[in-house]
Amino acid sequence: MSSYHPAAELPAPDDEQIAHSVRLIERIVERIEQQGGVISFRQYMQACLYEPGLGYYAAGSIKFGKHGDFITAPEISPLFGQTWALHIASLFAQGLSAQILEIGAGSGRLACDIVREFDANHIDWQSYFILETSADLRQRQQQLLRDQLTPQAFAKIIWLDALPQGFSGMIIGNEVLDAMPVSVVLKDGDWIELGIGFEQGRFIWKEFSRNSEAVQGIQEIDVDNHLPPQYCTEINLNFAPWLQALSDASAQVVVELIDYGYERAQYYHVQRNTGTLLCFYRHRSHPDPLVFPGLQDITAFVDFDAVADAAGQAGFEVGGLTTQAGFLMENGLLQQAGVCEDELQQLALAQQVKSLTLPGEMGEKFKVIALQKNINLALKGF
Numbered sequence: 001m002s003s004y005h006p007a008a009e010l011p012a013p014d015d016e017q018i019a020h021s022v023r024l025i026e027r028i029v030e031r032i033e034q035q036g037g038v039i040s041f042r043q044y045m046q047a048c049l050y051e052p053g054l055g056y057y058a059a060g061s062i063k064f065g066k067h068g069d070f071i072t073a074p075e076i077s078p079l080f081g082q083t084w085a086l087h088i089a090s091l092f093a094q095g096l097s098a099q100i101l102e103i104g105a106g107s108g109r110l111a112c113d114i115v116r117e118f119d120a121n122h123i124d125w126q127s128y129f130i131l132e133t134s135a136d137l138r139q140r141q142q143q144l145l146r147d148q149l150t151p152q153a154f155a156k157i158i159w160l161d162a163l164p165q166g167f168s169g170m171i172i173g174n175e176v177l178d179a180m181p182v183s184v185v186l187k188d189g190d191w192i193e194l195g196i197g198f199e200q201g202r203f204i205w206k207e208f209s210r211n212s213e214a215v216q217g218i219q220e221i222d223v224d225n226h227l228p229p230q231y232c233t234e235i236n237l238n239f240a241p242w243l244q245a246l247s248d249a250s251a252q253v254v255v256e257l258i259d260y261g262y263e264r265a266q267y268y269h270v271q272r273n274t275g276t277l278l279c280f281y282r283h284r285s286h287p288d289p290l291v292f293p294g295l296q297d298i299t300a301f302v303d304f305d306a307v308a309d310a311a312g313q314a315g316f317e318v319g320g321l322t323t324q325a326g327f328l329m330e331n332g333l334l335q336q337a338g339v340c341e342d343e344l345q346q347l348a349l350a351q352q353v354k355s356l357t358l359p360g361e362m363g364e365k366f367k368v369i370a371l372q373k374n375i376n377l378a379l380k381g382f
């Protein structure tokens with residue numbers, strides 16, 4: 001079977017990677033056959049990212065940083081985690097339980113920078129929990145944190161297999177929401193949900209359903225029929241169950257999630273008529289999720305109104321939504337960047353500040369949403 005179809009402009013994977021991708025393709029094709037010729041795009045994206053042992057986040061390739069496929073804010077600069085740490089410390093000072101739960105910790109870099117900043121500033125903290133679905137990433141996180149933290153600090157990092165019950169403290173996640181599988185919908189006369197089939201050795205787009213939860217969801221968003229014919233977009237049905245589970249696990253918490261996305265009017269803007277799916281392979285971004293299954297990251301921008309609505313229904317209060325630039329600046333990013341004496345390093349830090357905050361870089365595309373449950377603290381920067 002061959003389904004691997006290289007996109008001319010992307011670097012070619014090696015033989016081992018191709019063999020890996022083909023194993024995942026076979027698994028997905030089996031599922032398509034069992035389901036009568038088509039699976040939803042949401043199922044396809046779930047398999048591409050999280051299929052045990054084969055999905056992008058479940059298997060062993062390096063994803064983050066210059067040898068991987070993409071760079072996230074903690075990989076760009078320690079200033080990101082250091083600034084977030086000071087913000088979190090301001091919440092501990094207001095009475096928030098001094099524990100952190102990080103969801104989807106990637107390489108472990110953010111945890112490392114936050115903990116080191118706490119210790120450098122003598123900020124008391126009890127435990128730093130990490131919930132990571134990927135066994136491979138968990139191993140990488142353990143190695144990095146063991147290498148870079150003091151034994152005392154490392155002993156307070158705890159990896160979890162599931163959400164804790166009755167958690168109180170700070171819950172954070174950077175670029176977790178964009179990695180949750182989305183449903184793809186198309187206005188083809190009526191709204192339809194798109195799925196993935198397999199023909200002549202290739203994955204292809206197909207109609208999946210005319211009456212699914214995703215179709216009902218987009219009909220509610222397009223209730224005034226403002227979206228034009230052939231408009232194609234995404235809807236994320238994972239936010240509601242995920243936030244409900246987070247709320248059920250929480251006693252007194254502040255949650256802050258950072259990701260790229262828009263408020264609803266921008267997300268479902270008439271001109272954004274091909275959706276927001278974005279794939280990353282060796283620092284090239286492109287919009288085709290059918291290329292290199294299992295070898296590339298697949299993401300979708302976040303509809304922050306959908307997150308806020310789902311959070312409200314799950315029992316959270318929405319504490320605010322702001323840009324990454326606003327959040328970092330208000331919480332002392334420039335002061336953090338200004339404490340270095342080495343001139344070359346100072347220049348590097350200035351460059352990192354630009355990457356994190358300029359509107360054309362991460363500053364405005366990335367937003368921070370804050371939620372609170374059973375507590376009402378002043379959230380600096382919102």
Ligand SMILES: C[S@@+](CC[C@H](N)C(=O)[O-])C[C@H]1O[C@@H](n2cnc3c(N)ncnc32)[C@H](O)[C@@H]1O
Binds near residue numbers: 064073137174176
């Ligand atoms: C794009 S990466 C971001 C990693 C890291 N936070 C960073 O900023 O570099 C997405 C991360 O979220 C994790 N992830 C996705 N869905 C998750 C879920 N439901 N629970 C826990 N982790 C999840 C992935 O395994 C991965 O570590």
